[in-house]
Amino acid sequence: MKLETAKSLLLIILIGTSLILTFGMWNYRAEYEPLNDDESIDKADLGGGQKNANDVVKPNNVVFKINGEFYSYENPEDSANLFEDIQTWEMTDLQSTDTEEKTADAEVEIIFPTGVPLSLFENILNTDRTLTSNRNFYVDRFYIQLQEEDQLLKVYFVSLDGDEAVEGTIHSSANYEQLLSMFSNLSDEEYEENHLLTETARNIYIPVEEKTMQSFKYTFNTIKSADVRNIMFTRPNLVSESKSGESLMYRTDDRQLNYTGNGMSFINVAEWNKEEPADKSVFQQSLENINEHAGFTDDYRVDSYTDDSITYRLYRLQYPVINNSYMDLSTIYQKWQSDQLSEYTRSLISLDTVANTSSKKLRDSDEIISTIKQNKNIADIQDVQIGYRLTVEKDVNGEDYALLEPDWYQRVNDSWSVVPEKNTGTQNIEGGS
Template identity: 25%
Template sequence: MKFETLKSIILLILICFSLLLTVGLWNYQPITDEVGKENENLVEETTIGGEEVKMSSLIAPSQFVFHRNGNHYSFEDGKDREETYKIMKNWTLFNIHTVENRVVPEAARMMEVIFPTNIPAQAIKNIFSLGEQDFAPSSGEFKRIFFSINENGGVDVFFKPESEDAIAYGASLRSENIYQLEELIATTEGVNKQVMFTGDGDKRIFLPSNSVEVSWHILDTTTIPIVPLKNTLFEDPSIVKDIPAPRVEQRLTDSLSNLEVMEGGRRMVFSELLSKPSPQTAMSSYEVLEKSISFINAHQGWTDTFRIGELSTANTSITYHMYQKHLPVLASEGNIHTIMVDYQNGLEKRYARPLVRLEPSINKSEGPYSLSSGNKIIALINESRKYNIKLIEDIEIGYKLVKQSGGYGGYSLIPRWFILENGSWKEVEESFVHEGGMTGAMGTN
């Protein structure tokens, strides 16, 4: 064989080999492409389909009380309370200052705004417009705001704390907002006369003097997926394992944290098992409030209407209560009516929330409930051995969620009287009188 012919054959072989390598490269899909797709899905699945909200919508009054010449009035319908709060948030305050006198004002015309828990004074700027005043207090709190019309026609504003040790603040209301306040205090439509329960003499709890009629409702549920919560709560979701455990439907863990699904898949609790090394960090109530909102916003966790219910600086914890039909839900089977976040050293230590979203039922069932008058509730408290008057913090009408019978999956939303005693809401079972057909709708208690 001639040398030239041999070179031609070798060249042809090399060309064929090159073509085979080219075709192979074209058809090759590296494993990293699949990993990339998994990572993309991981990034996408970190929200649970709720909303992101601002602090001003989570801080809301539980009651407006209008004082006129020694008589007290409050709204019949919670919707009017919410509309009034929208009006109030557009008011402008000025001359905010600390005050020493903590005595409740005794003005002939006054509006009292009551919140369900102590609110940090730093949140005043999240509720009102402050004009050009730079207000950044380091401490202080309030549970009531008094708007008193003084003898000169101006309005004195007093932010009253529950604790005698907390810093209290006063302010004035801009003149352009005074007319709206006067109209609210004078209103006679849509309000009920109130009776004040003083308890041991230190309380100001207002209840309707006559019986109250509130509707019950049926609600359906939609399940909230657990995968986005796993992706957002664990530092590295790829190492999380599903380990069977007693008394829970599912337990996800990475050996440092647990995510447990319970109550038939209707509630979850995420908790840190080991404290991460970090310096001891004290948190103010405002920091707990602000940090918890950002934490829940990060995965769009506001799947129903929630508002602040309890805020504890001592325990660095916060609880948000669900609201339905403009009233708080204060009890539920499976405890699906609250979102709770506990902090330790500035980090989320425990996070508990419902895994269902409540929606109006296609059945559209509802009917009237007649609840006892405030006078009857006060008499019951005074006569009963069940309640310790010194421990009573509040008395309120709210809803109880009761699971529908027969595996339907929905809930009955039933109005009841509740008493807040030593930090816990307790249903006043003796107080309600049922009027209207609701046979079979309530499920089992």
């Protein structure tokens, strides 16, 4: 082959290779496009709505107590509606009182999933003054008593440790009559009788009647990894990325984000002044932070609370949702150090539409109570509730869906597990924080 011919062939090959590479670059679209300005970062969000204290601090039970008997609404939606009414009632004459048990012929007990600072109720109830400035005054329930002689309602808050109590008064005769009429109709079908468990960590009420409930098959949406990355890093274009199977890890020198497709886990190990107290409570910090990136993608409510951490749990049809996977898909958890978010784990799915339903008959209350009383650690049980077990499964076409199945759950050390079958001899350790 002549030298000139060889040069021509080589030139043709180089030109062809260049055209192929150029075409490939034109048609290649990176999965993660770098962000170079703050304006683009600000637009990243998780697609949820804005929430306030009223939306995320809600009771999980309302119990009517009269002459040693206990009743609740059969439909928890009715309990939710009653609490919404109570939130509008004007409460005055707030003052500290002794912690001795106040007795009344008729009383409503409003129970929350966990203890929260009493000061939170200033944003939830219609009070005329500050409830307390003591940050250590935590309550997990309050009581409304009917005072027949004066035709008014007395409200009592007692701290978890039993050392402090605050009382208030609802002077409205209309509110008094509203509650009185409910006590007069507790035999109606909309109410159901409850058993009381007192050997547990706190008083627990369990409906007497056997229940049949629906299981649900939901389609769901998943939040994109790029959106999560852009929220958790101020300069996402400088974040390093590594991939292993279906998991992604983003990191800088002081931050790390693990994305599994259905959940995320974030840690921030930056140095900050741990001695300097936070200006805001962990509740205020977390609420503002999650609202900033529209992170309340479903009905999430406060489920556990400490001075530096908070967990919000997903609810569906007024029942708690519980997931037992490594990356909990039923909760949002945050931990704060001073004014800095140090840990953040959460579900990245949002339930969409119901694709299918089926009925499930739950175990009766006698069996549940018998099983609980067999537990040698009954004094550690904080709650017993009907909840929905959330699992992610695939249909015949290989498409993911979320299955919600009702069952009886018990809570120990802020972790939920299915109440074990009767006389199994072992306790089910399956749990979700």
